[in-house]
Amino acid sequence: MSPDALKAYEVKEEKRKEQLGLPPLPDATTGSVVTRFAPNPNSVLHLGSARAAVLSYEYAKMYSGKFILRFEDTDPRLKRSDVKFYEMIKEDLRWLGIHWDEEYLQSERLEIYYEYARKALEAGIAYITECDRETFRKRVLEGVACPERSEPPEKQLGRWESMLSGKYKEGEAVLRVKTDLSHPNPAVRDWPAFRIIDPEKHAHPIVGKRYRVWPLYNWAAAIDDHLLGITHILRGQEHFVNMIRQKYLYDGFGWRYPVAIHYGRLLLMEGALSKSEIEKGIKEGRFTGYDDPRLMTLTALRRRGIRPEAITSLIISMGINTNDAVVDTKNLLAINRKLIDPISNRYFAVFRPRMVRLEGIPGDMSVSLPRHPSFKERGTRKLEVSSKNPFVYIEEDDFGKNIGREARLIGLGNFIFADGILMFTDNDLTRAKGLPHIHWVPEGQAIKASILMDDGSTKDGICEANILEERPDSVVQFERLFFARLERVSEEGVFAVYTSD
């Protein structure tokens, strides 16, 4: 290869490699990147929310920067948080392999938001209006403000104190940020930043009844992103307009807005449920909990035996495209299968068992099969039949398909299938090549097996007792059938959750 050709090849290779990872972040230099993940702790994480977390974390890592976890829990009324979710979300993140350098709760930062509210009122970039929601909406659509907008800071601050002191009741006053009353998008015009929430009616799960004036999303997020030194924001495209709104506040304070990237929604073809639908389904008992395998919550995926690396690599491969992605679940499972295959030991299990008697076997037989065919060093498992107990279970289907023919019980030998009886012919492996290979479980080594399927149903059958060597949480492969993650393993039987074929 000529030097030029070689160079061209190298450039091409480099580009190819880049494609596999995340594209470079605009305006990013090593060591200076700060990103954040800012969930509302009012539910658990699902695949969609994982996207924000993974992207933000991966970029921070890529540039040796800082990654911050920030709980956005500033609505004790409509989107009330629950103490349990703070911990559940952290558990999900830890499972994904995400480490955060700092952690904040917005509900503990109200004094900070208040301080900047005063500053904004003093600077004349915000005001407090008594206009009710409807009046405001009507006027702003016509490009006309409520009268208080042009009043001096002293009067604004006076109203601010009234908000804090309780002189105003819920809905009687709201602090708004001045933008452009003729902005083409009416949703941008003078957006709301603080409202009053009656602490007696709506206590906050963390700070209780301490506050009656709460910041809205755009205020809290904008102030925090600046104060925490966030350089890059990665969030869903539903926040695109929020960026436009917040920029007015940043301009007012003379701050520089971070680089904001808005990606599209991520859904799986099946089980695409919103947070509220999940909550509702659980309350109504249609789902057994957040980890119901029909759900696409992270905790459910984890329970199913999906590896966290499968999720991160799926998200990374999708990049930061702004269009919505409806990912075929097969795709996730394919990535996952490659991850679990090498770590899954093999066992025989039969789910539509038919007991048959083996005839003509050469005395007692004990066969050793590898726990994993590609990693023989992991040892073997033993299956035994004897003339005293020559009974084994095979799948009803396997029996039906092979009746009147010869097939091989894997590891044991070749048999002619007759009515309720399998007749031993030989153990010739070369002859076995052309025969169907079926799995089997000796009657004397059978324990109960119960599998929770991805549609919520349960499959009952039997499994070879060797599986007792496994620990809960490990993923195994039931040969010729599917992969499953074990939840309970004991003499009483095994309980596992279906992963994928």
Next chain:
RNA sequence: GCUCCGGUGGUGUAGCCCGGUUAAGCAUGACGGCCUUUCGAGCCGUUGAUCGCGGGUUCAAAUCCCGCCCGGAGCACCA
């Protein structure tokens, strides 16, 4: 309705910003073969997008311009 953002094979994604040796790459799926005492994994191959539609600019457009269609998001005192 108004304001944004998108539209590449079954699915996801690269390329578009700086228009031409890539008339479209990669992954996954589907199909077939090899290997294997699994219908898994691995290896090999096949399939499959005229780059939403119509026009324009140009010697040349997925890449630039215009119109249209379709999809999504936002239009909360939610996040």
